[in-house]
Amino acid sequence: MMRFLLLFSRQGKLRLQKWFTPMTEREKKKIIRDMTSMVLSRQPRSCNFLHWKDLKIIYKRYASLYFCLAIENQENELLALEVIHRYVELLDKYFGNVCELDIIFNFEKAYFILDEFLMGGEIQETSKQMINRSIEASDMLQEDDSSEWYEVELFG
């Protein structure tokens, strides 16, 4: 089972956080601090896995953004790496050539996509088409919404 997923920038700025098990604010803050400092201090060409307490931390950098996923000890590290990759692919498909700014300015969309992909710390749906379809379906509801807030180009 996955425990949490964090996205942060090279400067250690948090971009997205998803906690799959209940945690107090203090624990969350500590984890975020630990993760950014651990992951950002890794040398290039090290492996993508880390130990943190009894958890495994799987991280991967995509351009300026770090994706950091914590899994339980008996889980499969390579598979977790592919979870991250599939999420990036999903973001890319939705935003079209996704970049960090897309995620900053539309972070709630990134959460919605994540909620369709993972649920309760487990994989819910792996098909890009299926996830896209359900996100589209929810987005359709906003067509009559004329607020400029959503003027973002939806499907790249």
Place this chain on the structure above:
Amino acid sequence: MSDVVEKTLTALPSLLSLDSQPGAAKLSSTSKLGNLIRGITELTSKHEEEKLIQRELTSIKEQVSSPNTSMRQMKELMVRATYCEMLGYEASFSYIHAIKLAQQGTALEKRVGYLAVSLFLNEDHELLLLLVNTVLKDLQSTNLIEVCMALTVVSQMFPKDMIPAILPLVEEKLNHPKEIIRRKAVLALYKFYQIAPNQVQHIHNKFRKALCDKDPGVMTASLHIYLQMIKENPEGYKDLTASVVTILKQVVGGKLPMDFNYHSVPAPWLQIQLLRILSLLGKNDHSTSEIMYEVLDESLRRAEMNHNITYAILYECVKCIYTIHPKSELLEKAAKCIGNFVLSQKINLKYLGLKALTYVVQQDPRLALQHQMTIIECLDHPDLIIKRETLELLFRITNAQNVTVIVEKMLEFLRISKDDYTTTDLVGKVAELAEKYAPDNEWFIETMNTVFSVGGDVMQPDIPNSFLKLLSEGFDSVEEDRKLRQFAVDSYVSLLQGGPGKLPQRFLQVISWVLGEYSHLSEELDPATVLSLLSKLLDSKNTSSETKSWVLVAMTKLCEGRAGVSVAREVSETYSSSLDTALRQRAQELQHLSQDSELRARVLPRDASREPLEVDSSLSFLDGFVSEALAAGAAPYKPPHQRQEELAQEKALSLEPYGLSLPISMSSCSIGDRQSPTLLSVSSGLSGDSIELSHKGGSATLKLDGVKRVWGREGYLSKRESVEETAQVEVPSPLRSPSQQGEADKSHNQTPTPTPTPEPEQEKQQLASSLFVGLGSQSSVCLMGKSDLTNQRFRRKARCPGTSSGSSEITSNSIVSPPSMVDSLLYNNLLDSNITSELDLASPQSPPQLSQDLSTANGTCDVDLTDRDVTANNPSIIRDNGVVAAEDPDKPTDLCLSSHLPAELSGLSRSEITALCSHQSLHLSACHVQGDDSLALVVFILNSSDSDVQQMLLQLDSDQLEVSSVSESPVQEVRGDSVVVCQYSLTVKRPSVLVEVCGVMSFMCSVGTPQSVQFSYKLPLASFIRPLTVSTEEYGTMWLAFSHDTKQNLTLMREDRESLTATLNVLKNKLQLHVVEIIGMEGIVACRLLPDQPCLMHCRINAGTLAVWLRSPIPDLPDCLIYHCQRALQEH
């Protein structure tokens, strides 16, 4: 694909600065969030950011509370508030508005509302209760998207207590026509299963339906639940094996829709899930494993493509093959596959290869031999993670010959590691290896010194405990014991003389105890020298007061002669005015005992170890005191929870601001209490009570209870934390062993580091040969082959007379007894609460008293251990026998054993006789018999050959049960063609749904080699339940006194007016409960857990279900009982 993403992301930094860039068109230039984000990026200091955000939050706060804000604006405000929270600023004022948005908004606004709620709130946040109605409404909505949102939020966070309210609606969704809804419902139920397994027990059948769903996505989702359930009870799901194999075959064969492919690999997540389930099902089960060999072979073959995801599948496949019953052909393929991982240039794959190796070397150490050069390379890898994983692997292949090199490598890593968690873990492993395989005294003490100084304050407390226990109990030879102790003393003296800087407190405690106890062994050592070293410790600022009391106790043991007395006087004067009561007491003891050497010799005798110590756990010696106090008008003692209840009653409102405060006893143990560290846990809890007791005596007039609550748990905790933190800041100084210091009498060079050679290659070769010694093909038959008896230094003395007779050879080499969970937890707590006086080491240690220790000491509890020792005589036979004994437990015994049942047990209700295990012609079976006030376990030992079996020793042990033998003299032999019956009486120590008794039988066949077999016997807790006859009034008072409870709804047996009576009758008959009274729609029931632990049950009919509330003074008992009630009603 990833390359494309990475390229586009690289273009990013330039975008941040200017809006005119093409990419910026996407960004909403006028949105308020956009403005905020841009505003933040332009700032230069943290302080400015803070100001900006505070301004932003104030403006958001104003707007959300304005009545004119529309839901659409609210949605935008919530997004901004969540953004501020993500940056680390609190926006708690918006929580309630997020809930409102989820409640009242249109679908789109709702989505943001739900998102904000799930980001803002925690599972136990009180505001979440307000969300329950919204979720209920949305679950019933006709809009699919709203249903999806509700299911998503439910699986993200939902108050545990409210699950019953929405459960029926979620369950209903399992039949929804849309697969996406079914899938989400299954996952939501999975989440419920995790946080409250009891709640979803009744829908197991529906899970099966989900498993057979026509949509593969729903089926995949249901596997999460199955994996969990199979993990808990593999026996219950063996029938699924064939279906799982079929599914895997179809997946591997590419029969699923293309949608499920990931980079043209068919449904990898599903494959891995299935492989995990298979390995759980096939573990230790030959026939089930048989079914899956073919599909595993196919999976290995198909996963050829060179992509991360196929490696992930391969890894899982290999693990599965090594978990299930072995098949040589598959093992060979899997081993080759591991080779691909280990030899890969990709570092991630190498890591996984090491992990896989670590997993498999336990079964086949030769595999490590094949990859030794790679392992050596990984050991020097610049990436610490790889290094750490390699050490894990080495730990698994350690034997008596390579232990020094491997431990050296581990210590090397420990010195550079900064992570507390890793240190704790590794230090424990080093200590384990050192105790198990130490080649000589010097090496052992030096290694433990490093363990203590590096591990210091983060190591598990059982490490110093078992070290001291090992020193004090000694081994087979008195001379060896003396040498070991003397070396320890010498090593510590020279360490202290060297002015070691800061040493961790635990190490100082060990040092002071050893010096106090054994420094007389070193003849040239003057007690005055030791005393002055110890008093230097006392003066040091870095010594905690807990350690100081250890030092004082050590001084008490040493203060002989004129010099000793004067030092003692000086020290005791300093500390008898200390603020710390424990220290003050120790100082008093020191003062008195130093003046009265006769008394001291009686209280602290030298070398008086090994007499078992009787601990009066009932504290009967206080009876006189108590009765006096009672006669003087003191209120009788009530347990804390009862007091709590009464207090709550008196005040009508349940006010529990601080909870129960823990009694802190500082000085309840006198110096006369001679206890070993491990035993302290027992006494401290009790002495805590006794302090409580004396407080209570005064509380009749003073109301001390109330006073205590003001300083409740919270205040105490925070204080303690700060103490711990400061303790951890101390950096252990690098420790020089006495030999390196050159001050010890002999210079030792026990760590055979490879001699430096100019060529690094050669160095590696050398390292390899020292690391992998003992793993070669000839010695792999017996890992311990060359480690003959002299090599095993720390051989614990056989304590049980039974084993010493003919099979003393079987005596265990293993010193490490598995730490009992409860015990170590208990001890942990005690350490934390600074109960210094409990750590009284004033005297030589007592032998282990725990039954578990006994069984370990006998060394017969493990087939492996037995094997290892006897292989010298006849390796092949023993090995084969061992395997047969372990794997073929179900050999049918056709004889009618029931006629051998003891006469006093006939006529009582009993379980079926089940076969436990067999070994050649020896068959063990057992059954349990339920008496009115007892539960007997009867073990039948049938010898079907004509030769006798001798020197038989049957030992039973259990975590949850107290096992005591009924027959006076243990059976020692079984004649040919006869049956011997052993009878045991069982009582429950710790309730659990299923309790298990594990046993080992060691014996000697006519052939002459000692053998042993293991078995286990499970029985339901319900067998220990008996009716408890009480009146309604008694029930009432008991109900209030019990603190552990659980509530649950059960299904009723019938729908008519008599349903309550009918249901209770079923329970009464099946579980032997006593129905106290039935009044209208309510009924009260009582039962006891043998021998006399009550459990009360209150039932009420509520909306077609039976609402049951159970209470008991025993934790876990209500939960276990409700499970059995549920089962009883289901089976009916």
